Amino acid sequence: MTGDTTWTSTFDTTPGAGDRPPRAPVVAVIGAGASGTLAAVQLLRRCTDGGRRLHLLLIDRTGEFGPGVAYRTRDPHHLLNAPARAMSALADDPDHFVRWAAAQGRDVTPGTFLPRDDYGRYLTGTLLAEEDRAAGLVTVEHLTDAVDEVRPDSTGVHLTFADGAPLRADAVILALGVGTDDPLAALMPAAPDRYLANPWSDGALHRIEDGQRVLVLGTGLTMVDVALSLSRHHPRLTVHALSRHGLVPHAHRPAAARATPPTAPPRARSVGDLLRHARRHRTDNPGHWREYVDDLRPHVAELWQQLDLDARRRFLAHVNPLWNVHRHRIAPEAGRDLDRLIRSERLRVDAGHVRGVRGDGPAGYLVDAVIDGCPRTVRADWIVNAAGFSRRLVDQRNPLLQQMLADDVVRPDATRLGIDTTGDGRVVGAHAASRALFALGALRRGTLFESSAVPEIRGQAAAITAAVLAMLAAPRARDPLPLVGGVRR
Numbered sequence: 001m002t003g004d005t006t007w008t009s010t011f012d013t014t015p016g017a018g019d020r021p022p023r024a025p026v027v028a029v030i031g032a033g034a035s036g037t038l039a040a041v042q043l044l045r046r047c048t049d050g051g052r053r054l055h056l057l058l059i060d061r062t063g064e065f066g067p068g069v070a071y072r073t074r075d076p077h078h079l080l081n082a083p084a085r086a087m088s089a090l091a092d093d094p095d096h097f098v099r100w101a102a103a104q105g106r107d108v109t110p111g112t113f114l115p116r117d118d119y120g121r122y123l124t125g126t127l128l129a130e131e132d133r134a135a136g137l138v139t140v141e142h143l144t145d146a147v148d149e150v151r152p153d154s155t156g157v158h159l160t161f162a163d164g165a166p167l168r169a170d171a172v173i174l175a176l177g178v179g180t181d182d183p184l185a186a187l188m189p190a191a192p193d194r195y196l197a198n199p200w201s202d203g204a205l206h207r208i209e210d211g212q213r214v215l216v217l218g219t220g221l222t223m224v225d226v227a228l229s230l231s232r233h234h235p236r237l238t239v240h241a242l243s244r245h246g247l248v249p250h251a252h253r254p255a256a257a258r259a260t261p262p263t264a265p266p267r268a269r270s271v272g273d274l275l276r277h278a279r280r281h282r283t284d285n286p287g288h289w290r291e292y293v294d295d296l297r298p299h300v301a302e303l304w305q306q307l308d309l310d311a312r313r314r315f316l317a318h319v320n321p322l323w324n325v326h327r328h329r330i331a332p333e334a335g336r337d338l339d340r341l342i343r344s345e346r347l348r349v350d351a352g353h354v355r356g357v358r359g360d361g362p363a364g365y366l367v368d369a370v371i372d373g374c375p376r377t378v379r380a381d382w383i384v385n386a387a388g389f390s391r392r393l394v395d396q397r398n399p400l401l402q403q404m405l406a407d408d409v410v411r412p413d414a415t416r417l418g419i420d421t422t423g424d425g426r427v428v429g430a431h432a433a434s435r436a437l438f439a440l441g442a443l444r445r446g447t448l449f450e451s452s453a454v455p456e457i458r459g460q461a462a463a464i465t466a467a468v469l470a471m472l473a474a475p476r477a478r479d480p481l482p483l484v485g486g487v488r489r
């Protein structure tokens, strides 16, 4: 293993180890963003509460354990897109994050939109606190490395790290995250010095100077971060943001008393059913779409599973862009700042797509685009990729994901948004559900649709860890398990 990986073999894994006490089961969590961290927290709590021994390996190639992609930012103006009351790491303790923030000296109420940086530190702090509580029962190792291969068999799950080092675990939880799209990679000219494929990488945006023209590809949450950060530091800089639909996330409304009765979810067999239900609500409750969207949220997985494959595809093609900007809203403060930028023409948002990119002198680009249906050439000093999440996770270049797909350890769900999983989070390979390999977070989007925000992943973390510990306590079966009743595709 590479980097500052620390690995000591704490437990005897040889069969028939005589009189030595039985070894604690080994659970590996691959990925330590919010999903992996919440899964680790749940495992620790369950072991502490149930007096169970465990050896927990938390593995992330970045060497950070907690923040992941979304909460790694150090910019205090990058706010959570949900109020503090919605962001507790623990579903059974909804004020946990609010109390943590108050203890850090933050001026916080349940309705406050705190910086994302705070949330990253909260996740790490919660993990370390649970590790302390579980000391004596659970040994924990934080490994900084990339896992390149995962192979389950009848003796457990075998991991191979990037440098070829092997490791065996009794159960593995995949929390590989959201992945990002890089739509321009194939179109960029050689040596694209001023293309920021990953605006999150350390210091990437610091290279941009005042007065420059920045073309941002994508108009979602990442674009909002980029535009707000750049314009705050550079008063003469202009941002031109482009995406297929040119839709920008709506803002939350500052907390107000609820004005409509709770909405019951529709019985929807088709996209038409869903749209009719939404239109009826709009007619009956003009101006209250936020409540409508929030009411539907706990029912999203069920609604998604009611749709057949054809309807799911139609939803993705036609409704999803609208759903995204209504459902994934930004903080009211960020919404106000964004409006100001648009009104002052420092941010321009267009619907369109890029067809080609040419160099423009020693530094800069001429971007051939189609905007509002017309061919246009856009001049830019910098291009920033803000395309956000990989729409089709299974097309990601993550070597681990590709190995598992190639070896039939996992299989794509029918929409190819993610991988097939059972209701309790076991991954489904070519022919069967795994006994010891679980997944949570964005990998499950095809099964659950909404599967990457904290309220969803903390629920999955609780359910999966219960299933992992139940599996470890049960008599050994072979992996994989035969499918009972099949998995809906």
Ligand SMILES: Cc1cc2nc3c(=O)[nH]c(=O)nc-3n(C[C@H](O)[C@H](O)[C@H](O)COP(=O)(O)OP(=O)(O)OC[C@H]3O[C@@H](n4cnc5c(N)ncnc54)[C@H](O)[C@@H]3O)c2cc1C
Binding pocket: 030, 031, 032, 033, 034, 035, 036, 059, 060, 061, 062, 067, 068, 069, 070, 071, 079, 080, 081, 082, 145, 146, 147, 148, 175, 176, 177, 178, 179, 221, 222, 225, 398, 400, 440, 441, 442, 452, 453, 454, 455
């Ligand atoms: C800009 C932005 C803002 C957001 N704001 C909010 C918000 O306010 N509220 C909310 O609820 N949600 C928000 N989200 C949704 C957010 O994605 C989730 O809350 C959460 O970050 C998902 O975490 P994750 O662990 O699933 O994924 P990630 O954060 O992507 O973490 C996955 C981790 O796995 C590691 N990894 C992957 N493959 C391997 C491998 N082979 N070996 C080792 N390590 C590996 C990666 O290094 C990474 O650290 C936001 C998302 C974005 C992008």
